[in-house]
Amino acid sequence: MTGINPDSGVIEGFIGYISDIVLHQDFGQSIYYNTDVFDILFRAMPWSVFISVYGLLLGYTATIVIGAVMAWYEGTRIDSGLVAYVLTMNSIPYYVIAVVMLVFLGYQWELLPTGGRYPSDATPGFNIKFMVGLLQHGAMPILSSFVVGFASGSLNMRGNAVRIMGSDFIRSAKIRGISVNRILSRYLTRNAILPIYTGMMLGIARLFSSNVITEQIFQYIGLGYYTFEALTNQDYPLMMGAFLFFTFITILGILFADLTYGLIDPRAGTGATRESF
Template sequence: MNYYIRRFAQAIVTFVLGMFITFALYRLVPGGPVQALMADRVQQMKEQNQQIDQQELAQMAEQLTGINPDKPIPISFYEWLRDIILYQDFGESIMFQDPVFDILFRGMPWSIFLSVYGLLFGFTATIAVGVFMAWHEGTKIDSGLTVFVLVMRSIPYYVAAIVMLSVLAFQWGIFPTGGRAPPAADPGFNWEFMIGVAQHAALPILSNFIVGFAGGAIGMRALSVRVIGADYLRSARLRGLSTNRILSRYLTRNSILPIYTGFMMGISGMFSSNVITERIFQYHGVGWFMLEAVKNQDYPLVMAAFVFFSGITVVAILIADLTYGLIDPRAGTGATRESY
């Protein structure tokens, strides 16, 4: 129990510390968001021949960003974090004129939808192809798949996304050219809307699939080759077990364990890659909103997106750390290791 408590505490400290460092840079960088907003307001007042009120400027900046520029950084950070935890208040988006929390939840389900399916398909293909290559080690099948995977791995996901969009959407018209769902479809559990959502998500998910698939197939092959030489696998062959049973129950199950942590961390990497993918396909998820916020200097929305991506990363690593002992009982937990 103490092990799990320590891990939760470390995750919380890491998350809060990361937010504090970002918040401090948010405040201290010359020409940062607070100063930029106040400078824009001063320029507007000068053009309108209005009297400049510093207190009014500070209140305006605090209302938009959720940050009081007149208070010390630790106190201002505490108030900002308190508003997030108690009131889900990240401030107000400068570009969209809506609460940032509402904008995040507007795009979050769509980003999760893309990332989860892209990662699951990619991870499944990684396991299947890696094990298949190892089982046929040294053959032409192994050589051909190795070349194919290396070529796929060398292609950046955004290049693949642009090519697929150009060919499959614009030239051949197989998939929609952008968006999350058909504009004319009524949102809800109806066939028109659900099929439209699947069609619009197909190319972004395929882009994420390429990232997840090409990244780990070679590693899975190497791990599987090591397992093939184990004594228990030879014993399984001598016992006359079928090839499918050996591949699924012995080879795959034991080869997958070392890449489990990488799979969990891949969740955070997949969300990060969605920033470009969603922009290419005009898919309005968290990544699309974040890039628009960066382009338009919408600092409150940028900070909220950073908190979202940081939280996903910390939670994924924490889940991997807490559940690895369940996936591989031989590993145990920190409570059973001599190093703790």
């Protein structure tokens, strides 16, 4: 049931457990749900990917834009106000923001649903009622992830952008009369984003781990929800399967960042054309 033979040693049990996963996709059987762990994770994974990816994209888009704006208006009231706002948001735990949104947007103002993945009376598929309900139910978890991604990287983006503002190519662009929008998008932002690119990829794993609490708060049944339930009910096979998934996502994010960094920064090539001395 658990995927591990209790009569075998630690090393033999570990090798057998990993072999079952790699060769047969057998993560064992959940003790609490009495279902294969792989089936539970496979059904829950798309829902967690949905809210995590959209939250990450929105969060880091805001990070890049706000960080570049703060650097461009360095020392002004705009910069001071945005820095104060980001520091305030960065000091508030994500789950507190989730609870506040749930209380006001869900219960008090009744603007968004307070739980579930889609309306109970909607038929899953490509129909208007299901798609609109999907967005409504995912809005608060996505906004919660958005705040995490936005607050965590804006100051780093600002620091990188301020450093680049003093570069010769920025001064040259100003002298040539290039528009502010083009300088911000093509010159400043594109170069300032490079040091935080790897952090953006690791942010995927961070968002998945934060979803353990977020999905429980919003009763959004995804991977994080099942992970929390596994911890509560001491469902070790399901817990181990979820942790392996988080580990795989982290490694995949690092690998993807390493393979694509050369596309983001052409100067970081493979080294095949470089001279060695």
